[in-house]
Amino acid sequence: MSGLAAQPAHHDKGFVQTYLWSTDHKVIAMQYLFTGMLMALIGGFAVYVFRMQLAFPGQSVPLFGRVSAGQYNSLVTMHGTIMIFWVAMPVLLAAFGNFLIPLMLGCDDMVFPKVNRLSYQIFLLSAVVLVASFFVPGGAFGGAWTAYPPLSAKAAYNLTRYGATFWVVAIALEFTAFLLGGINFVTTAMNSRAPGMRMFDVPIVIWMIVIASILFMASVGPLIAGAVMLLFDQVLGTGFYDPATGGDPILWQHLFWFFGHPEVYVVLLPAMGVVAEVIAVFSRKKLFGYRTIVYTAVATGVISFFVWAHHQFVAGIDPRMASLFTITTLIISVPIAEMVFVYIATLYGGSITLATPMLWALSFVAEFLLGGVTGIFLGAAGSDIYLHDTYFVLAHFHYTFFPIAIIGAFAGITFWFPKMFGRMMDERLGKIHFWGTIIAFNVIFIPLFITGAAGDHRRIFDYSGFPDLATPGLQHLRTTATMGLLSLLAFQPVFFFNFIRSMVWGPIASANPWRANTLEWAAPSPPPHGNFAELPEVYRGPYEYSTEDREEDFWPQHVPDDSPAPAASAGGGW
Amino acid sequence: MDVPTGRLAMWWVLASETVIFGGLLGSYVMMRLRHGAWADQAANTNTWTGAFNTLVLLTSSLSAVLAHQAAERGDGLKAARLLRCTILGGGVFLMVKAFEWTHEITEGFTITSGLFWSFYYTAAGLHAAHVVAGMVIMFIVSLTAARNEELHRVENVGIYWHFVDVVWIFLFPLLYIAK
Numbered sequence: 001m002s003g004l005a006a007q008p009a010h011h012d013k014g015f016v017q018t019y020l021w022s023t024d025h026k027v028i029a030m031q032y033l034f035t036g037m038l039m040a041l042i043g044g045f046a047v048y049v050f051r052m053q054l055a056f057p058g059q060s061v062p063l064f065g066r067v068s069a070g071q072y073n074s075l076v077t078m079h080g081t082i083m084i085f086w087v088a089m090p091v092l093l094a095a096f097g098n099f100l101i102p103l104m105l106g107c108d109d110m111v112f113p114k115v116n117r118l119s120y121q122i123f124l125l126s127a128v129v130l131v132a133s134f135f136v137p138g139g140a141f142g143g144a145w146t147a148y149p150p151l152s153a154k155a156a157y158n159l160t161r162y163g164a165t166f167w168v169v170a171i172a173l174e175f176t177a178f179l180l181g182g183i184n185f186v187t188t189a190m191n192s193r194a195p196g197m198r199m200f201d202v203p204i205v206i207w208m209i210v211i212a213s214i215l216f217m218a219s220v221g222p223l224i225a226g227a228v229m230l231l232f233d234q235v236l237g238t239g240f241y242d243p244a245t246g247g248d249p250i251l252w253q254h255l256f257w258f259f260g261h262p263e264v265y266v267v268l269l270p271a272m273g274v275v276a277e278v279i280a281v282f283s284r285k286k287l288f289g290y291r292t293i294v295y296t297a298v299a300t301g302v303i304s305f306f307v308w309a310h311h312q313f314v315a316g317i318d319p320r321m322a323s324l325f326t327i328t329t330l331i332i333s334v335p336i337a338e339m340v341f342v343y344i345a346t347l348y349g350g351s352i353t354l355a356t357p358m359l360w361a362l363s364f365v366a367e368f369l370l371g372g373v374t375g376i377f378l379g380a381a382g383s384d385i386y387l388h389d390t391y392f393v394l395a396h397f398h399y400t401f402f403p404i405a406i407i408g409a410f411a412g413i414t415f416w417f418p419k420m421f422g423r424m425m426d427e428r429l430g431k432i433h434f435w436g437t438i439i440a441f442n443v444i445f446i447p448l449f450i451t452g453a454a455g456d457h458r459r460i461f462d463y464s465g466f467p468d469l470a471t472p473g474l475q476h477l478r479t480t481a482t483m484g485l486l487s488l489l490a491f492q493p494v495f496f497f498n499f500i501r502s503m504v505w506g507p508i509a510s511a512n513p514w515r516a517n518t519l520e521w522a523a524p525s526p527p528p529h530g531n532f533a534e535l536p537e538v539y540r541g542p543y544e545y546s547t548e549d550r551e552e553d554f555w556p557q558h559v560p561d562d563s564p565a566p567a568a569s570a571g572g573g574w
Numbered sequence: 575m576d577v578p579t580g581r582l583a584m585w586w587v588l589a590s591e592t593v594i595f596g597g598l599l600g601s602y603v604m605m606r607l608r609h610g611a612w613a614d615q616a617a618n619t620n621t622w623t624g625a626f627n628t629l630v631l632l633t634s635s636l637s638a639v640l641a642h643q644a645a646e647r648g649d650g651l652k653a654a655r656l657l658r659c660t661i662l663g664g665g666v667f668l669m670v671k672a673f674e675w676t677h678e679i680t681e682g683f684t685i686t687s688g689l690f691w692s693f694y695y696t697a698a699g700l701h702a703a704h705v706v707a708g709m710v711i712m713f714i715v716s717l718t719a720a721r722n723e724e725l726h727r728v729e730n731v732g733i734y735w736h737f738v739d740v741v742w743i744f745l746f747p748l749l750y751i752a753k
Binding site for chain 2: 217
């Protein structure tokens with residue numbers, strides 16, 4: 001394994017070496033987690049400002065002031081960009097991936113710890129570039145997070161010449177960081193499993209993170225090429241996306257969504273994996289259909305490369321192509337629905353404990369289901385042409401992305417918090433935070449389905465110029481959504497308070513407080529540099545809960561069989 | 575499957591690089607098929623210069639293979655020398671490219687002279703950036719290899735260099751031969 005991690009831990013390395021320049025996968029995971037949480041605050045502030053503008057158009061927003069149309073565009077763009085690329089990706093993929101992969105595979109670190117450190121540093125640089133774009137002349141990029149040309153390519157249209165270029169550069173850096181991280185994840189999972197851990201002894205969350213990394217690596221390339229072309233269009237004046245020179249703006253949409261749709265699964269799969277772990281532990285039951293989940297995830301990944309043009313039904317694509325993409329889009333809902341059924345089957349007959357992580361996991365299944373069902377309307381070209389670019393679309397993808405990026409992340413953080421920091425979180429505060437967040441979330445987005453179906457276009461700064469939309473009924477729904485948002489934001493300090501207080505003063509956690517099976521719980525809480533005092537060996541799959549003829553209702557992977565029965569065969573490989 | 579970790583990671587690097595160039599060249603091919611007029615612009619590229627550079631690049635891969643062979647035998651010094659031959663090949667490639675581009679730019683064919691030229695400079699430029707990166711990495715590897723250390727890296731950097739070759743083998747016909 002890594003030469004660096006094999007050295008004994010140095011506890012006198014100083015703050016910088018320990019927390020800022022570390023090659024330890026757990027420290028890097030925390031760096032990603034905290035950067036992601038910090039970026040979530042910025043993304044959250046952006047949504048606060050522009051939702052206030054939508055509820056009370058033209059009035060001064062507390063802590064911000066009057067919102068101009070240009071600022072509105074910047075805030076909307078940055079909210080989407082930050083929440084997807086700088087919150088969902090670093091928290092779900094990078095933070096959980098870095099923290100869990102070596103621990104759950106029973107090794108001491110990633111195979112390339114220095115590459116791992118470099119990956120975070122490039123990610124941090126990308127975040128700095130993105131945040132810096134708020135302060136350049138003209139402000140942050142205002143061409144929406146999808147950056148369609150010609151809006152994104154021509155400063156005369158987006159009015160944010162420098163912001164647009166900063167945006168492209170930040171995105172490119174971020175992709176580089178995740179490519180480096182992804183190579184590390186996949187290589188570690190393939191080559192560094194504990195002795196005895198076969199392919200189908202790997203916990204589901206690791207499978208999901210690895211499949212997501214491969215999806216990312218396979219889909220992001222065309223967009224990197226597309227970003228280079230967009231950058232040249234902006235800076236050098238080429239015309240890749242300009243019809244006047246023979247270019248084609250639709251080309252960007254193809255390149256963007258060829259990545260953009262698999263990207264949904266890049267963040268969804270890790271969240272699904274986190275939920276699988278939590279559900280199995282808190283149902284005290286063997287995860288239903290382990291192999292089915294793995295095969296389904298692989299199938300989802302493959303199908304996700306064939307659905308991208310459902311974002312382009314109104315972009316003038318051939319109607320025959322539209323029917324093809326309608327069919328593939330409807331097909332991809334099958335494996336995801338199957339996974340949801342598998343999770344429900346795991347719950348069936350289990351002895352369920354409604355601890356905070358479990359509440360988050362269950363709400364993930366419930367809320368994501370709504371997101372998936374409303375997606376059917378948008379995947380079918382006929383209804384999409386009516387609903388395209390309305391708040392219905394917005395509400396739909398928030399019903400998918402909020403469960404992924406927020407609910408999934410909270411499920412993971414509350415579940416692995418004892419392992420991360422060696423202390424327990426407060427359950428009562430956790431539940432207050434949970435209910436406040438979940439109820440408020442639905443109050444925000446249910447009204448937006450209605451306004452969207454009534455015709456509210458997504459990118460309108462002030463509805464007063466549209467008599468059909470500026471009705472008191474619709475305005476009332478918009479205000480309700482904003483009130484939901486305000487209460488959602490009001491409940492988040494509960495989490496931060498709980499997080500920080502538990503980190504410092506929480507009750508000390510044992511190595512395995514949830515009585516779980518996977519290998520990370522065999523390490524001390526928090527695990528030291530190098531993770532395990534003695535590298536574990538694996539004797540069975542990760543979900544042997546409530547096995548018959550055993551006193552304990554769990555059977556950790558690293559505990560040898562009691563009987564002299566033949567042990568699980570030695571490790572094969574991929 | 576017992577692939578050594580370094581080589582395994584290299585294959586994953588190349589997999590993600592493949593889709594980057596795939597996206598760029600795919601876009602180029604799709605657009606070129608729709609624009610017959612690009613042939614007039616393409617007529618101005620110098621096929622013979624491109625052919626010479628193909629020869630140089632392929633030859634430089636030969637010394638990378640020989641370096642791998644030497645490293646397998648444990649002869650780090652020879653491997654390092656052969657890697658430096660490959661670096662030299664990369665240098666010649668870039669020099670030819672520099673003269674070629676200077677000539678084309680003085681003729682008035684810049685990156686904004688039309689979409690063919692935009693693709694020409696972008697694709698070849700992205701490839702050239704990979705050549706430069708390969709030369710730098712190879713130089714670093716040759717330093718450790720000369721001390722007989724980390725000899726497995728000789729093979730890994732060789733794999734990368736072959737990939738750079740393969741990309742050029744796609745670029746050459748697409749940008750120079752197709753007129």
